[in-house]
Amino acid sequence: xxxxxxxxxxxxxxxxxxxxxxxxxxxxxxxxxxxxxxxxxxxxxxxxxxxxxxxxxxxxxxxxxxxxxxxxxxxxxxxxxxxxxxxxxxxxxxxxxxxxxxxxxxxxxxxxxxxxxxxxxxxxxxxxxxxxxxxxxxxxxxxxxxxxxxxxxxxxxxxxxxxxxxxxxxxxxxxxxxxxxxxxxxxxxxxxxxxxxxxxxxxxxxxxxxxxxxxxxxxxxxxxxxxxxxxxxxxxxxxxxxxxxxxxxxxxxxxxxxxxxxxxxxxxxxxxxxxxxxxxxxxxxxxxxxxxxxxxxxxxxxxxxxxxxxxxxxxxxxxxxxxxxxxxxx
Amino acid sequence: xxxxxxxxxxxxxxxxxxxxxxxxxxxxxxxxxxxxxxxxxxxxxxxxxxxxxxxxxxxxxxxxxxxxxxxxxxxxxxxxxxxxxxxxxxxxxxxxxxxxxxxxxxxxxxxxxxxxxxxxxxxxxxxxxxxxxxxxxxxxxxxxxxxxxxxxxxxxxxxxxxxxxxxxxxxxxxxxxxxxxxxxxxxxxxxxxxxxxxxxxxxxxxxxxxxxxxxxxxxxxxxxxxxxxxxxxxxxxxxxxxxxxxxxxxxxxxxxxxxxxxxxxxxxxxxxxxxxxxxxxxxxxxxxxxxxxxxxxxxxxxxxxxxxxxxxxxxxxxxxxxxxxxxxxx
DNA sequence: CAATGAATTGAAACCAGTTTCAATCATTTT
DNA sequence: AAAATGATTGAAACTGGTTTCAATTCATTG
Numbered sequence: 275x276x277x278x279x280x281x282x283x284x285x286x287x288x289x290x291x292x293x294x295x296x297x298x299x300x301x302x303x304x305x306x307x308x309x310x311x312x313x314x315x316x317x318x319x320x321x322x323x324x325x326x327x328x329x330x331x332x333x334x335x336x337x338x339x340x341x342x343x344x345x346x347x348x349x350x351x352x353x354x355x356x357x358x359x360x361x362x363x364x365x366x367x368x369x370x371x372x373x374x375x376x377x378x379x380x381x382x383x384x385x386x387x388x389x390x391x392x393x394x395x396x397x398x399x400x401x402x403x404x405x406x407x408x409x410x411x412x413x414x415x416x417x418x419x420x421x422x423x424x425x426x427x428x429x430x431x432x433x434x435x436x437x438x439x440x441x442x443x444x445x446x447x448x449x450x451x452x453x454x455x456x457x458x459x460x461x462x463x464x465x466x467x468x469x470x471x472x473x474x475x476x477x478x479x480x481x482x483x484x485x486x487x488x489x490x491x492x493x494x495x496x497x498x499x500x501x502x503x504x505x506x507x508x509x510x511x512x513x514x515x516x517x518x519x520x521x522x523x524x525x526x527x528x529x530x531x532x533x534x535x536x537x538x539x540x541x542x543x544x545x546x547x548x549x550x551x552x553x554x555x556x557x558x559x560x561x562x563x564x565x566x567x568x569x570x571x572x573x574x575x576x577x578x579x580x581x582x583x584x585x586x587x588x589x590x591x592x593x594x595x596x597x598x599x600x601x602x603x604x
Numbered sequence: 605x606x607x608x609x610x611x612x613x614x615x616x617x618x619x620x621x622x623x624x625x626x627x628x629x630x631x632x633x634x635x636x637x638x639x640x641x642x643x644x645x646x647x648x649x650x651x652x653x654x655x656x657x658x659x660x661x662x663x664x665x666x667x668x669x670x671x672x673x674x675x676x677x678x679x680x681x682x683x684x685x686x687x688x689x690x691x692x693x694x695x696x697x698x699x700x701x702x703x704x705x706x707x708x709x710x711x712x713x714x715x716x717x718x719x720x721x722x723x724x725x726x727x728x729x730x731x732x733x734x735x736x737x738x739x740x741x742x743x744x745x746x747x748x749x750x751x752x753x754x755x756x757x758x759x760x761x762x763x764x765x766x767x768x769x770x771x772x773x774x775x776x777x778x779x780x781x782x783x784x785x786x787x788x789x790x791x792x793x794x795x796x797x798x799x800x801x802x803x804x805x806x807x808x809x810x811x812x813x814x815x816x817x818x819x820x821x822x823x824x825x826x827x828x829x830x831x832x833x834x835x836x837x838x839x840x841x842x843x844x845x846x847x848x849x850x851x852x853x854x855x856x857x858x859x860x861x862x863x864x865x866x867x868x869x870x871x872x873x874x875x876x877x878x879x880x881x882x883x884x885x886x887x888x889x890x891x892x893x894x895x896x897x898x899x900x901x902x903x904x905x906x907x908x909x910x911x912x913x914x915x916x917x918x919x920x921x922x923x924x925x926x927x928x929x930x931x932x933x934x
Numbered sequence: 935c936a937a938t939g940a941a942t943t944g945a946a947a948c949c950a951g952t953t954t955c956a957a958t959c960a961t962t963t964t
Numbered sequence: 965a966a967a968a969t970g971a972t973t974g975a976a977a978c979t980g981g982t983t984t985c986a987a988t989t990c991a992t993t994g
Contacts, residue, residue: 275980277979277980277981278980278981278982279980279981287943287944288943288944288945289944289980289981289982290943290944290945290946290982290983291942291943291944292981293981293982293983294943294982296981296982297982300941301940301941301942301943302941302942302943303941303942303943306942306943320713320716320717321717321980321981322658322717322718322979322980322981323717323718323719323981324654324655324657324658324718324719324979324980324981325654325658325949325979325980325981325982326980326981326982327654327949327981328652328654328655328658328948328949328950328951328979328980328981328982329948329949329980329981329982329983330949330982332981334719342683343673343679343682343683343686344676344679344680344683346674346676346679349673349674349676349679350674352673352698353672353673353674353700356673356698356700357700357702360700360707365697365699365714365719366697366698366700367695367696367697367698368682368686368696368697368698369695370683370686370687370690370696377690383650384695386605386650387650387651387652387653387654388652388653388654389653389654389664389695495881496881496884496885522881525881525882525885526885528885529884529885529887532887551825551826551852551855552855552882552885554826554859555826555855555856555858555859555882555886556885556886556887557859557862557886557887605950607949607950607951608950608951608952609950609951617973617974618973618974618975619950619951619952619974620952620953620973620974620975620976621972621973621974622951623951623952623953624952624973626951626952627952630971631970631971631972631973632971632972632973633971633972633973636972636973651950651951652949652950652951653951654949654950654951655949655950655951655952655979656950656951656952657951657979658949658950658951658952658978658979658980658981659950659951659952659953659978659979660952660979662951935994936993936994937992937993937994938991938992938993938994939990939991939992939993940989940990940991940992941988941989941990941991942987942988942989942990943986943987943988943989944985944986944987944988945984945985945986945987946983946984946985946986947982947983947984947985948981948982948983948984949980949981949982949983950979951978951979952977952978952979953976953977953978953979954975954976954977954978955974955975955976955977956973956974956975956976957972957973957974957975958971958972958973958974959970959971959972959973960969960970960971960972961968961969961970961971962967962968962969962970963966963967963968963969964965964966964967964968
C-alpha cells in the first residue's frame with residue numbers, strides 16, 4: 275500500500291501539503307502542486323478512504339434499503355439511484371430487509387457507524403419512531419414508501435390516485451364486482467392505506483358497496499397471484515374484475531385464470547400496478563398503472579446528495595404523477 | 605458518537621482492555637470483561653468500522669459486480685449472495701457496470717482501497733489481464749461468467765451443455781431450421797463461446813449445417829427479442845425454432861411472434877434460458893434451460909467468505925448442473 | 935523603510951480503533 | 965524460599981489520512 279507519506283517523500287514536501295493537493299485547497303504554489311501530482315501519478319496513489327472517513331472528511335457511500343431486490347420494481351429503483359450516485363462518486367450499498375424489522379434496523383446502523391453517509395428507504399418495516407433517531411447521524415430519504423410526517427424528505431407517487439383511476443377504469447368498463455389485492459397490510463398511514471382509500475372512493479362514487487371478501491392483502495409475487503385466483507374461483511359470488519397491487523400479482527392471476535378456462539378480459543378483467551416489462555409480454559397485454567420508477571429513483575438520489583452537500587437543506591416532499599396504461603386485459 | 609474511550613472510562617479500564625473484549629481476546633479476567641460488556645451495553649456502543657479497518661482488522665464488505673441489476677438473472681444472483689453475506693456479518697455493495705470497462709475497473713479499485721474485502725464478478729468487461737493485478741489486494745471470485753484460467757476461483761454452469769440439450773430438444777421435436785440469439789459477442793473463451801459450441805455441436809450431430817444468418821448476438825432484453833422477431837419475419841428462409849439466450853429475449857420473441865399471427869409452438873418453437881419467473885407466466889409456458897441461480901450465488905458467497913477467512917484456500921472451480929424445463933413453447 | 939497582511943508551508947495533534955511491549959501479579963516448579 | 969512461568973493489564977506506538985496552529989516568506993501600503 276502506498277501512503278501519503280510515500281508521496282510526500284518522493285515529492286519532497288510534507289504530508290500536509292500532499293493532503294492539501296488531494297483536497298484541492300487554495301494557496302499551494304503551482305510548483306509544489308505539480309511535484310505532488312507527479313509523485314501521486316508515479317506511485318499510483320489512491321488515498322485510503324477509511325483514513326479519510328475516520329477524520330470525518332470523506333462521504334462516498336449511500337445505502338438503499340429495499341425489501342427484496344428480486345422484485346423488479348425495486349431493482350429498477352436501485353438502478354436509477356445507483357446511476358445518480360455513481361456520477362457523483364458515490365458507491366451504492368444494497369440493503370435487503372426481506373421485510374425483517376431487525377435487519378432494517380441493523381442497516382440503519384450503517385449511518386451511525388459512518389459506513390453509509392445517507393440512506394434511501396424504499397420500504398419501511400419499523401415504526402417511524404424507531405427510525406427517526408437515526409436521522410441524527412445522516413439524512414434519510416423516503417422513496418416510494420411514505421409516512422405522514424411533513425418534515426421527512428420523501429419522493430412519492432399519488433397512490434390514492436393510482437388505485438382510484440384504475441378502479442374507475444374498471445367501473446367504466448361496466449364492472450361492479452371488483453376484487454382488490456395488494457402488498458401491504460393496512461397501516462394507519464402511507465402507501466397501502468392510500469391505495470385502499472382510492473379503491474373505496476372509486477367504488478363509493480359509483481354507488482358500489484365494498485365486499486370485504488374481495489379484499490386480499492399481503493400479496494406480492496406471481497405465486498401469490500396464482501393462489502388468489504384459486505381463492506376467487508372457489509367463491510360462490512365471484513368478482514368480474516381484479517385490481518392487482520403489482521404486475522407480478524397480475525401475471526399470476528392471469529396465468530391461473532387462463533388455466534381455469536377464463537377468457538380475459540371477457541370473463542375476468544385484470545389490472546396491474548407499476549408497468550413493468552412483464553406487463554407488455556403478458557397475453558393479453560396488461561392494463562396497468564404506470565409509476566415513473568426511474569424518475570423516482572433519480573429524484574431520491576438527487577435529494578439525498580443535495581442533503582449531503584448542503585446539510586441545511588430543508589426537507590421536501592415530491593409527488594410524481596401516475597398514469598393509466600390501457601392494454602388488452604380490461 | 606460514543607467511542608472506545610467513553611466505554612473504558614465508564615468501565616474503569618484502559619481502552620486496550622475494551623479493545624480486547626471487543627475482539628474476544630483471551631486472558632481477560634471475567635470481572636473486567638463483564639464491566640466492559642455492561643458499559644458497552646449501557647452506552648449503546650458500536651465500534652467505528654473505519655477505525656478498525658484502518659488498522660487492518662475489520663472485513664465487512666463484499667462487492668458484487670453485475671452488468672445490470674434490472675436483469676432478473678443478476679438480481680436473483682445478488683439476492684443469494686447478499687443473504688450469505690448478511691449471515692456472516694458482511695455488507696453487500698452493488699456494482700453495476702452497465703457493460704462499461706472503465707466503470708468495472710473503478711469498482712475493482714474498491715479492493716485496493718480496502719472498501720471491499722472481496723469481489724464477486726458475475727460479468728467481465730475487461731480482459732482478465734487487466735483484472736488479475738487486483739487479486740493482489742483481495743480475493744476475486746467469478747460467478748456465472750468464466751474464463752480459461754484454472755487458478756481463478758469460479759462458480760459456473762455448463763453453458764455448453766445448456767445450449768446443447770436445448771438445441772437437441774428442438775431437433776428431437778423435428779426442427780431443422782433453428783435460429784440462435786444470445787447476449788454476448790463471441791469471445792475467445794468463456795460463457796458465450798461455450799454456448800455457441802453447444803449450438804454448433806447439436807446441429808452437427810444431426811447433420812444440420814449452420815446458417816450464419818440465423819445467429820444473432822448482443823441481444824439481452826425483451827425489446828431485443830421483439831426486434832429479432834422482426835428480422836426473422838423479413839427473412840425469405842425463415843427458421844421454425846429459436847433458441848434464445850435468456851427468458852427475456854424469449855418473451856419478446858414470443859410476444860412479437862404472436863402479434864404477427866404465428867402460433868407457438870406450431871409455427872415457431874421458442875426455447876429460453878434461465879427459467880425465470882417470467883417463463884412460467886408466458887403463454888404458452890416457456891420451455892427453457894434452468895440455471896440454479898440461487899445455488900450459484902450461495903456457492904460464490906461461501907467461496908469468497910472462505911477465502912477471506914482462510915487466505916491459504918486454494919482456488920476452486922465449481923460446476924453446477926443445468927436442466928431442461930419443458931413447457932408448451934416447444 | 936517599517937508595518938501590515940496575505941500566501942505558503944510544515945510540525946504536531948487528531949480521528950477511533952488495534953497491536954506491541956513492558957510491568958505487575960498470581961501460580962507453579964525446583 | 966527463590967526462581968520460573970503464565971495470566972492480566974495499561975502506556976504508548978501505530979494505522980493513513982485531515983486539521984489546527986504557528987512560522988516563514990513575500991508583496992503591498994502608509
